[in-house]
Amino acid sequence: MSTTTKVLTGVWIAAVTVAAFTWLPPAQGFRNPESARIVVFHVPCAVLTFIAFMANALYSWKYLRSRNPLADAKANISAELGMLFAVLATVTGSLFAMEQWGSPWNWDPRETSIVMLMLVYAAYFVLRGSVEEKSKRARLSAAYALLAFPAMVFLIWIFPRIVESLHPTNTLFSRTGLDPAYRVTLWGFFAGLVSVYVWMFRLRLRVELAEARLRERRHSELEMEPIGAQP
Amino acid sequence: MNPLVAYMITPLLVWAGIFGYLLWLDMRLKMLEKRLDEEARQ
Numbered sequence: 001m002s003t004t005t006k007v008l009t010g011v012w013i014a015a016v017t018v019a020a021f022t023w024l025p026p027a028q029g030f031r032n033p034e035s036a037r038i039v040v041f042h043v044p045c046a047v048l049t050f051i052a053f054m055a056n057a058l059y060s061w062k063y064l065r066s067r068n069p070l071a072d073a074k075a076n077i078s079a080e081l082g083m084l085f086a087v088l089a090t091v092t093g094s095l096f097a098m099e100q101w102g103s104p105w106n107w108d109p110r111e112t113s114i115v116m117l118m119l120v121y122a123a124y125f126v127l128r129g130s131v132e133e134k135s136k137r138a139r140l141s142a143a144y145a146l147l148a149f150p151a152m153v154f155l156i157w158i159f160p161r162i163v164e165s166l167h168p169t170n171t172l173f174s175r176t177g178l179d180p181a182y183r184v185t186l187w188g189f190f191a192g193l194v195s196v197y198v199w200m201f202r203l204r205l206r207v208e209l210a211e212a213r214l215r216e217r218r219h220s221e222l223e224m225e226p227i228g229a230q231p
Numbered sequence: 232m233n234p235l236v237a238y239m240i241t242p243l244l245v246w247a248g249i250f251g252y253l254l255w256l257d258m259r260l261k262m263l264e265k266r267l268d269e270e271a272r273q
Contacts, residue, residue, distance in 0.1 A: 017242045038241045045245065088248045095237050095244075196249050203256045210263035217270060 001199050009199065013192035016040075020185050027179065035099035040182065042096055043172065044190035045089035046114075048197060052082030053121065053152050060145035063138055072138035073212075075145060076128065077204045079121055081197060086118050101166055109163040113155040120148050120155075 020040045026033030059075035062068070093111065094104040105111060127144055131137035161169055171177030178186065 013246075017246075020242065021239075035238050037238050041241045041245050084248060084252060088245055091244055092241050095241050099237050193249070196253070200249070200253060200256065203253065203260065207256055207260050207263065210260060210267060214263060214267060214270075217267075 001202055005195070006199060009192060009195040013189070013196070016185060016188045016192055019188070024181055024185055025179075027182065030100060031102075032099050035096060036182070038092060038096040038099070040186045040189055042089060042092040043186055044193045045085045045092060047172075047190060048193055049082050049085040049089055049114075049117075050152070050156050052078050052085060052197070053117075053149070056082060056121075056124075056145050057149035057152075060142035063142045064146075067135070067138075069134070069138065069212075072142065073205065073208045074201075075142060077201055077208065079124055079145070080204065081200055083118065083121055083125075084200075086114060086121075090114055090118075097166075106166060108167060109160040109165045110167045113159050117152060117155050120151055124148060 020037050024037055024040070027036030030036045055078035056075050059071045059078055063071035063075060090111075093114075097106055097108075097111070098104040124141060124144055128137055128141045131140055160167060168177070172186075
């Protein structure tokens with residue numbers, strides 16, 4: 001990612017943040033109309049959580065087809081980013097819940113489902129950490145990710161719709177769901193976050209590749225040692 | 232919590248989360264590259 005793109009991303013996110021406080025009107029129908037601005041930051045984090053976990057399943061499927069370690073690394077990175085955005089969505093959601101519903105946690109279906117989702121992907125990291133052999137770890141975690149994917153779709157898209165929820169449904173993609181100013185700001189912030197996601201993904205991949213090079217170098221040095229130790 | 236604080240703190244948390252992670256990744260990458268360079272020189 002070029003420096004210009006990084007600078008533009010930072011400027012864009014800053015501009016949308018300022019717009020959320022200066023340009024957006026307080027939303028009527030909320031307990032505290034000012035707190036509706038939180039939605040602009042909370043919802044994009046939740047949408048990116050879904051995208052990242054979907055990418056995790058796609059790269060896992062790609063790994064099982066190609067057995068390419070790069071696809072496994074990308075699946076792991078996607079799960080990490082999904083977890084980061086899930087935590088951000090939960091924290092910002094709690095702040096909104098505190099203002100709107102009077103308590104930071106209400107065991108609402110969406111709140112429950114994001115906790116379950118984080119547990120499902122925490123188990124993915126535990127699985128990866130518990131297997132030493134690289135190819136076995138990649139194979140097992142890819143299979144787990146493909147099993148976790150339908151659970152993720154159920155928890156995000158189906159479960160909150162079949163149980164009564166404090167969260168509204170079908171607001172993001174319907175014409176009447178959101179005030180136009182809120183829609184523009186929300187999707188503007190989402191666009192900025194997508195750019196940050198790509199930036200994070202590429203940087204994390206470079207870290208992963210550098211770690212792999214270091215491991216390989218150490219491994220080859222260890223193999224060389226007995227020969228070097230001979231008189 | 233003061234409502235004003237609640238909605239002011241939200242973007243700050245998101246900013247801290249994403250840019251904190253980016254900063255950590257950048258520092259880690261620089262450290263790894265330095266170590267790789269040092270080992271290559273040795």
